[in-house]
Amino acid sequence: MSARMRQILSSRYFAKLLSLPQSWFDEELTGSITSKLSRSITNVTDFAKAFANNFFTLLLTTAAVLVISAWYYWPLTVLLGIIFPVYVWLTALTSRHWQARQQLINEHIDTAGGRFQEVISQIRVVKSFVTERSEQRGFDEHYDQTVGVTKEQSTHWHLMDTLRRAVLNVVFFAIYAIIFVQTARGVFSVGNMVMLIQLMAMARQPVQQMSYIIDNAQRAVSGSKDYFEVMETRPAYAPIVSGGSRPTRISIDEGRPVVAFEDVSFSYDGKDQVLDGVGFEVGRGERVALVGESGGGKSTIVNLLLGLYPAGSGTIRVGGRPTAEIPVDELRRSIGVVFQDPSLFSGTIRENIAYGAGSHVTEEELLEASRKAFADRFVHRFPNGYDTLVGERGIKLSGGQKQRISIARAILKDAPILVLDEATSALDTKSERWVQAGLESLMAGRTSLIIAHRLSTISSVDRIVTLDQGRVDEIGTPAELAASGGIYAELLALQAAGSRADRKRLAKFGIRM
Numbered sequence: 001m002s003a004r005m006r007q008i009l010s011s012r013y014f015a016k017l018l019s020l021p022q023s024w025f026d027e028e029l030t031g032s033i034t035s036k037l038s039r040s041i042t043n044v045t046d047f048a049k050a051f052a053n054n055f056f057t058l059l060l061t062t063a064a065v066l067v068i069s070a071w072y073y074w075p076l077t078v079l080l081g082i083i084f085p086v087y088v089w090l091t092a093l094t095s096r097h098w099q100a101r102q103q104l105i106n107e108h109i110d111t112a113g114g115r116f117q118e119v120i121s122q123i124r125v126v127k128s129f130v131t132e133r134s135e136q137r138g139f140d141e142h143y144d145q146t147v148g149v150t151k152e153q154s155t156h157w158h159l160m161d162t163l164r165r166a167v168l169n170v171v172f173f174a175i176y177a178i179i180f181v182q183t184a185r186g187v188f189s190v191g192n193m194v195m196l197i198q199l200m201a202m203a204r205q206p207v208q209q210m211s212y213i214i215d216n217a218q219r220a221v222s223g224s225k226d227y228f229e230v231m232e233t234r235p236a237y238a239p240i241v242s243g244g245s246r247p248t249r250i251s252i253d254e255g256r257p258v259v260a261f262e263d264v265s266f267s268y269d270g271k272d273q274v275l276d277g278v279g280f281e282v283g284r285g286e287r288v289a290l291v292g293e294s295g296g297g298k299s300t301i302v303n304l305l306l307g308l309y310p311a312g313s314g315t316i317r318v319g320g321r322p323t324a325e326i327p328v329d330e331l332r333r334s335i336g337v338v339f340q341d342p343s344l345f346s347g348t349i350r351e352n353i354a355y356g357a358g359s360h361v362t363e364e365e366l367l368e369a370s371r372k373a374f375a376d377r378f379v380h381r382f383p384n385g386y387d388t389l390v391g392e393r394g395i396k397l398s399g400g401q402k403q404r405i406s407i408a409r410a411i412l413k414d415a416p417i418l419v420l421d422e423a424t425s426a427l428d429t430k431s432e433r434w435v436q437a438g439l440e441s442l443m444a445g446r447t448s449l450i451i452a453h454r455l456s457t458i459s460s461v462d463r464i465v466t467l468d469q470g471r472v473d474e475i476g477t478p479a480e481l482a483a484s485g486g487i488y489a490e491l492l493a494l495q496a497a498g499s500r501a502d503r504k505r506l507a508k509f510g511i512r513m
């Protein structure tokens with residue numbers, strides 16, 4: 001039964017998480033999300049076990065004891081009737097205090113767990129900054145705090161337990177006294193007295209069982225409180241989904257802009273305006289570069305286009321339809337993305353290329369995508385070829401290799417619209433050439449929006465949109481903007497001058513020469 005319960009809790013939790021919007025994840029630590037689940041599983045299954053093992057025997061014993069004692073001498077039943085609620089009430093009081101402390105402990109464990117996961121997944125950074133000790137200290141501090149709270153929690157629990165037992169003993173003393181007195185007065189025979197004493201001894205068992213169940217129930221409540229908070233999250237932004245197993249793609253009609261931002265404004269926190277009245281269009285088959293200072297809102301434009309966040313105001317259209325009215329799965333199936341950080345999953349190269357492509361993809365199609373992305377050139381050199389395991393996030397591959405796999409993945413997805421966030425980390429010239437060649441195959445025949453980090457890329461697009469503090473500064477062809485004296489012209493001039501200060505200014509735009 002606990003296996004079934006674990007399966008239900010985990011599966012529903014995972015489904016809920018997958019349905020939550022990006023903004024929810026922005027506020028959470030991965031490690032604490034997982035510790036909420038494991039805590040809930042432990043506590044709920046413990047309760048289920050306690051309940052299943054004790055409840056029916058408890059019910060039967062209680063009923064038998066109450067009926068028999070009422071038959072012989074009803075005041076005994078009244079006294080037993082008092083014990084049950086008093087004992088349960090004392091248990092509930094104990095548990096309430098226990099729960100409040102447990103909440104504090106859980107918060108510390110979740111924060112420590114969140115950091116733990118972050119540190120392990122970015123162990124290279126930790127090692128290179130030699131922060132092992134400070135990370136260990138921070139982690140230990142949280143657990144040290146839990147030790148103090150647990151001590152207090154445990155002391156209180158034992159005190160209350162002693163009180164509960166004392167109350168139980170006092171009431172049972174009264175019961176035994178009544179039995180002895182009544183026997184001495186000749187109301188009960190010695191045989192009845194022995195039977196009633198044995199019966200009363202039996203009554204202790206369900207009282208303790210009941211408090212054990214209540215204790216477990218309350219632990220399950222406090223242990224799964226955070227879990228159910230997640231399960232009950234009603235996000236402010238819930239985009240529509242098509243619900244079909246294979247949603248269609250957006251049809252891109254001739255003569256209409258493929259992507260259009262119309263006076264779009266946006267803020268992540270409702271205070272700082274990240275985009276302010278942004279408007280531009282991308283025509284069919286066009287390549288448009290977004291250029292602007294770091295933090296200027298380029299990735300935010302992509303986030304809104306993918307429906308990861310809702311636009312604050314204004315309209316975003318894809319294929320002429322407002323994205324707010326397009327099922328989000330249909331929208332995302334229509335857009336291929338190559339992220340700056342290639343974000344691979346552990347597993348084989350084959351699995352990574354085929355990620356999201358569905359089971360209908362043939363081996364030929366996969367190999368073709370890999371060839372077009374120029375990934376096959378390095379995959380063939382691995383002894384296990386496409387079955388090579390790439391490690392978590394593709395750690396066993398080089399930056400350029402990961403890029404080429406993510407390009408192959410986008411080629412296989414074959415979406416009509418493409419979003420490219422060029423890698424900023426410098427690849428060596430050879431690797432960069434292959435990545436560039438792969439990107440060219442990917443962009444062929446597709447409408448592309450590019451967050452460009454190379455002047456060579458920017459100069460080769462059809463149009464450039466320059467952003468200045470969340471506003472569109474200029475839109476035009478590279479030739480037009482080179483002559484307009486705006487941001488792009490400034491970038492060209494900085495490149496030509498090439499002094500240290502100029503390179504610094506270029507870096508502010510995330511531009512490499």
Ligand SMILES: Nc1ncnc2c1ncn2[C@@H]1O[C@H](COP(=O)(O)OP(=O)(O)OP(=O)(O)O)[C@@H](O)[C@H]1O
Nearest residue numbers: 026268269274293294295296297298299300301510
């Ligand atoms: N998830 C988020 N929550 C809150 N603020 C965010 C979030 N993502 C980005 N921002 C803020 O929005 C602003 C625009 O960020 P964005 O990532 O769009 O810039 P960018 O132009 O892509 O920068 P870069 O070229 O450095 O990647 C920044 O000030 C950033 O701090």
